Amino acid sequence: MDRREFGITVMSPAAFVVAMFVVWEIACQALNVPLAILPAPSDVFGALWQYRAPILDNSWVTLWTTLAGFAIATAFGLLLGIAIGWHRAIYAGIYPVLVGFNSIPKVAVVPVLILWFGLGEIPAILTAFLISFFPIVVNVATGLATTEPELEDVLRALGASKLDIMRKVGIPRSLPYFFGSLKVAITLAFVGAVVSETVGSNKGIGKLMLDAQAAFQVPIVFAGLLVLAVLGILLYAATAAIEARFTGWAFRGQANR
Amino acid sequence: MAYGRGAAAVRAIDEITLGIAQGEFIAVVGPSGCGKSSLMRLISGLHPPLGGSLTVEGKAVTGPLKSVGMAFQNSNLLPWRNALDNVLLPLEIVQPYRGDFHKNKSRYSEKATELLHSVGLAGFTQKFPWELSGGMQQRASICRALIHEPEILLLDEPFGALDAFTREELWCALRDLQAERKVTVMLVTHDLREAVFLADTVYVMSSRPGRIVRRCDVPIARPRELEVTYTQAFQDIVHELRGLIGIKISG
Numbered sequence: 001m002d003r004r005e006f007g008i009t010v011m012s013p014a015a016f017v018v019a020m021f022v023v024w025e026i027a028c029q030a031l032n033v034p035l036a037i038l039p040a041p042s043d044v045f046g047a048l049w050q051y052r053a054p055i056l057d058n059s060w061v062t063l064w065t066t067l068a069g070f071a072i073a074t075a076f077g078l079l080l081g082i083a084i085g086w087h088r089a090i091y092a093g094i095y096p097v098l099v100g101f102n103s104i105p106k107v108a109v110v111p112v113l114i115l116w117f118g119l120g121e122i123p124a125i126l127t128a129f130l131i132s133f134f135p136i137v138v139n140v141a142t143g144l145a146t147t148e149p150e151l152e153d154v155l156r157a158l159g160a161s162k163l164d165i166m167r168k169v170g171i172p173r174s175l176p177y178f179f180g181s182l183k184v185a186i187t188l189a190f191v192g193a194v195v196s197e198t199v200g201s202n203k204g205i206g207k208l209m210l211d212a213q214a215a216f217q218v219p220i221v222f223a224g225l226l227v228l229a230v231l232g233i234l235l236y237a238a239t240a241a242i243e244a245r246f247t248g249w250a251f252r253g254q255a256n257r
Numbered sequence: 258m259a260y261g262r263g264a265a266a267v268r269a270i271d272e273i274t275l276g277i278a279q280g281e282f283i284a285v286v287g288p289s290g291c292g293k294s295s296l297m298r299l300i301s302g303l304h305p306p307l308g309g310s311l312t313v314e315g316k317a318v319t320g321p322l323k324s325v326g327m328a329f330q331n332s333n334l335l336p337w338r339n340a341l342d343n344v345l346l347p348l349e350i351v352q353p354y355r356g357d358f359h360k361n362k363s364r365y366s367e368k369a370t371e372l373l374h375s376v377g378l379a380g381f382t383q384k385f386p387w388e389l390s391g392g393m394q395q396r397a398s399i400c401r402a403l404i405h406e407p408e409i410l411l412l413d414e415p416f417g418a419l420d421a422f423t424r425e426e427l428w429c430a431l432r433d434l435q436a437e438r439k440v441t442v443m444l445v446t447h448d449l450r451e452a453v454f455l456a457d458t459v460y461v462m463s464s465r466p467g468r469i470v471r472r473c474d475v476p477i478a479r480p481r482e483l484e485v486t487y488t489q490a491f492q493d494i495v496h497e498l499r500g501l502i503g504i505k506i507s508g
Contacts, residue, residue, distance in 0.1 A: 026311070148333075150329065150331060150333045151333055151335065153303060153327075153329070153333070154327070154329075154333050154335075154346075154401075155346075155350060156303055157302075157303055157325065157327040157406075157411075158346075158347050158350045158351055159302075159350070159351065160350045164350055168335075168346065168349065169335065172337050172339075174503070193362075247337075247413050249336050249337045249385060249387075250336075250337075
């Protein structure tokens, strides 16, 4: 990475974040905003440090429930996507149900999950899963459906079976779509886990914020939001890195820029 | 063979008998839409015949043949594989190579590398398709069609998308490959110079329904240099073929 590249990819977002906090701090001080409405960054970071032990503890729960739900969504989404892309009949049969299911706000499902599995991590994991598998399915199926027939012809002329064509052309061809959808799915899984914690649970950042709000500990609420934002960025960056590693061929233009 | 259904069906090909001897290079020429490509798809088995029968080497064709290698107008290289891995693809599909592909991968890679070298792609084996020029992609595509040592190489306008100079370069590459390996080749093209320069026998097709209107042996001795395309004898053959196609269009 040369200096100019470093300036653009590291320094400019860092500068923007710092500037944002500075403006926020100055605005709070100058306008004398009450702590209970909007705490200044100094208060938020103060709370973050003071309550670091419970925040870390609860962040860990949110993180692993998110990742567990995301993992299930990835496996399930990939399989269902391949099944839907395999044959038009499967596509026609499953797709309307899938769309209908996806339209149900997942907040409405959480109470049912709690009813079935009780308070704890399982409803959070399942909510994360339910909310995040849909984009994976749709993208994998789209990738398969848009495979160039000419590429398939190359294999068909060799006498390849449908399974061969799927393995050698269909699946590699839809990997960029798959990894692209993972970036969306990880963010959604995270939202799902936190929503579930907020509706009913005994641990997690969502629960922590709910308790802090009830006790009018507004700086802790904002500390929670800050942690969520940072975790979200980290999860997104990790998925994007995996994507770049596996589907470099689809992003050839950017390598030369 | 017909496309479409009922009254709207287009009869693309009528009775055609083609004889190809082992090691022979034939070319099929004809106006656009005369069913050249359909004929090739029939022979390869990509398209089942609707009426009549199709036999290759005395056997009825029901599905894609194992013993053909195909190259198309677009190179159709898989963009996530480098040139070498693209050439290796048929070996991962076709028996008997498929069975011992993993065991003998290094030997097969060597064979593919050698093939790529012979068409002038030494040093490009690790390049991805988008890092290759159109001509290079097409060379790699022909290598891919040959790697599993098919009994017949089917080329469907393989040089149609290339510029004139690259095309002539590839004619020579194909000529040398064929001379060296004694493969049987069927080339479908609408470039008459290409057909006459490369083939032993040229078949001229008419359009709708497609049928063979003339079989023409090319009496020019091998090996042929590009210079041959400027001789009177060569021009005469091309001119005669052009005349055949011209009559069929206006008539």
